Amino acid sequence: MKSRIKYCIANFKMNLGTKSKLSEYFKPFDKYIDTDTDSIKIIVSPPFTVINQAVDLTSKINKNIKIGAQNINENVSGAYTGEISIDMIKDCRINYVITGHSERRSIYKENNKQINAKNRALLSNNIAPIFCIGETLEQRSKNLIEKTLREQLTIGLNNISNSKLILAYEPVWAIGTGKTATAEIITDTHLMIRNILNDIGFDGQKISILYGGSVNRNNAKDLIALADVDGFLIGGASLDAKHFLDIYNIIEESI
Ligand code: PGA
Numbered sequence: 006m007k008s009r010i011k012y013c014i015a016n017f018k019m020n021l022g023t024k025s026k027l028s029e030y031f032k033p034f035d036k037y038i039d040t041d042t043d044s045i046k047i048i049v050s051p052p053f054t055v056i057n058q059a060v061d062l063t064s065k066i067n068k069n070i071k072i073g074a075q076n077i078n079e080n081v082s083g084a085y086t087g088e089i090s091i092d093m094i095k096d097c098r099i100n101y102v103i104t105g106h107s108e109r110r111s112i113y114k115e116n117n118k119q120i121n122a123k124n125r126a127l128l129s130n131n132i133a134p135i136f137c138i139g140e141t142l143e144q145r146s147k148n149l150i151e152k153t154l155r156e157q158l159t160i161g162l163n164n165i166s167n168s169k170l171i172l173a174y175e176p177v178w179a180i181g182t183g184k185t186a187t188a189e190i191i192t193d194t195h196l197m198i199r200n201i202l203n204d205i206g207f208d209g210q211k212i213s214i215l216y217g218g219s220v221n222r223n224n225a226k227d228l229i230a231l232a233d234v235d236g237f238l239i240g241g242a243s244l245d246a247k248h249f250l251d252i253y254n255i256i257e258e259s260i
Contacts, residue, residue, distance in 0.1 A: 016240050020052075020244055023054070027051060050072070053075075072098075072099060076102070076104075077102045079122035091132065100132055102123075104123045121162070137174075138161070139180075139218075151201075154198060158202065168211060174194055175216075181241060182218075191234060199214070215237055217239065217240070
């Protein structure tokens with residue numbers, strides 16, 4: 006039996022960020038969510054523009070639905086035009102933030118050191134990072150998977166002892182492409198990640214590791230059955246509330 010907490014996490018990216026779209030989105034939620042489960046957490050990460058509205062709406066539906074942010078600036082305050090600080094999201098009652106997402110690594114050139122600064126700042130404020138790692142197709146084809154993940158984990162978690170974080174393995178080639186990693190790849194890689202975590206001073210068995218990359222309601226059942234998969238970080242399929250809630254129910258049934 007798996008004892009780690011399971012997560013069903015939506016990443017809206019730059020979608021559904023208006024008031025009307027967001028309230029429409031949450032309409033089916035009250036019918037679907039089991040009220041008294043502690044072994045699975047559902048977290049929805051909308052754009053900043055509607056984050057307060059999302060917290061208000063979901064707190065009325067069910068306290069087990071949490072709202073996450075998609076990004077954070079690692080500095081406390083200052084001249085960082087366009088950025089959002091940890092104090093600001095704390096004020097919005099946010100307890101989860103995605104870090105290290107491959108889109109932020111590739112488009113906004115975030116490196117492992119900067120991601121480490123974000124992870125440290127979040128954990129020291131008691132906010133859980135949803136820390137994403139994963140290899141590109143090129144790194145996979147050059148047999149650099151372990152090297153890449155070890156670097157992302159070692160630098161990304163440098164000077165961190167708090168294990169309140171959530172990890173998401175998201176092979177870059179599977180994100181938004183419709184190409185889900187195979188059961189064998191996911192099983193091998195999640196095990197590899199747990200071993201690396203043990204090597205760098207964490208208890209690899211205790212940290213929830215999610216899979217992300219083209220998860221949908223058709224493949225979720227097979228993926229959640231894998232021993233080391235503790236839930237999903239979902240992009241495209243999370244934009245349709247019913248589709249996302251179907252995936253939530255698949256995870257719940259697996260517990
Ligand atoms: P996807 O995105 O589900 O659309 O592949 C996952 C992610 O970017 O976290």
